[in-house]
Amino acid sequence: MYAEADLLPLSALQHLVFCERQCALIHVERQWGENRLTAQGQVLHKKAHDGKPETRDGERITRGLPLRSLALGITGQADVVLWRPPPGLRLTGRSLAEVVRTSQSGDFAGWAITPVEYKRGRPKKNDCDRVQLCAQAICLEEMLGVAIPAGQLFYGVQRRRFDVSLDAPLRDVTRTAARRLHELLAAGVTPxxxxxxxxxxxxxxxxxxxxxxxxxxxxxxxxxxxxxxxxxx
Ligand code: SF4
Incomplete structure (x- = not known):
């Protein structure tokens, strides 16, 4: 388990899986390059984060939810999380954010909780986006004491969501990437x-x-x- 002070940005995992040198340039050397693709991505993320929580077809939708995992040593935000309560249960009174903030393990037993990550382009061959999504799910699992078997990736080119199974191999890749991220940034050497x-x-x-x-x-x-x-x- 990592200490709070040692948590690293969840988004750095995506940089690491894409290219370790890119990750070090951004997170060790503090270089950041904006191009047309990253600018479009920023706009899409802003849209995904903006807006109030809402309920559609009995499913609660939250945006920009703070995330943290001491097991992975990361912190960040979920673009969108879908919360479907078990049959017969409805949230009343407290906002969902308050329930999440104060939740005890077991409060969300029976809920279907699905993180959704928004991406500008189209599905990729590499694991960057899937690892980022899986890390978000691991954060939610640790915070809420639930199991999250699947998440979704939204791609701007197709304008639709794709289901992603958060299976054991993907979780292994995600944990390995998180460990490697801590090693890379601790060493402070750009490949x-x-x-x-x-x-x-x-x-x-x-x-x-x-x-x-x-x-x-x-x-x-x-x-x-x-x-x-x-x-x-
Ligand atoms: S090697 Fe350099 S240009 Fe290529 S992906 Fe990595 S950081 Fe980007």
Whole structure:
């Protein structure tokens, strides 16, 4: 279990699974590159977070719910969480946020609780989005003492939600990613650049320079450039 002071941003898990170098550039070196894709993603997330809780077809919908897991050592927010109560039970009086804040293990027995993560593009081959969603579910499970077998990913291109099974292999990948995130940020060393096709969609392409740096770090690259400039002068 991690201490409160050691919690890391849940969103960093997605960066880590996409590319460890990107994760370190953002969370160690505090570099952030905005491109058209990330700007569209920010707008979609803002829309998903904005708005009051509402009830549709007997299902409560909350937005921007704070999350935390001491087991994973992460903290963040859920874009949307769907809460379907067991038959015959309805929330009255206290708001759902208050119930969540003060809940004891067992308060949500029998509820179907589903995190929904909003994404700008289309379903990906890699596990970035599924890991982020699974981490949200693990946070909710730890906070509420419930089991969450599935979540949903909404993709802006298709404008629909896709069910995601939060099975044992995905949970293993998520726990491993969380451990690796703590190791990477504790070490504070940015891995070297290595160009891959995914780099073309990376918001940090111009900072990272994977084609220019190859397998070298930025410091090694600068050192070599300086030596070359001196030998020419
Ligand atoms: S450009 Fe490529 S190597 Fe560099 S941070 Fe982005 S994905 Fe990683």
């Amino acid at each position: 070297p650049a290595a160009y891959e096709k995914k780099c073309d969609a990376c918001s940090l392409l111009d900072v990272c320079l994977p084609r220019t740096l190859g397998g070298r770090s930025a410091a090694q690259y600068l050192h070599r450039e300086l030596l070359s400039a001196r030998s020419e002068s």
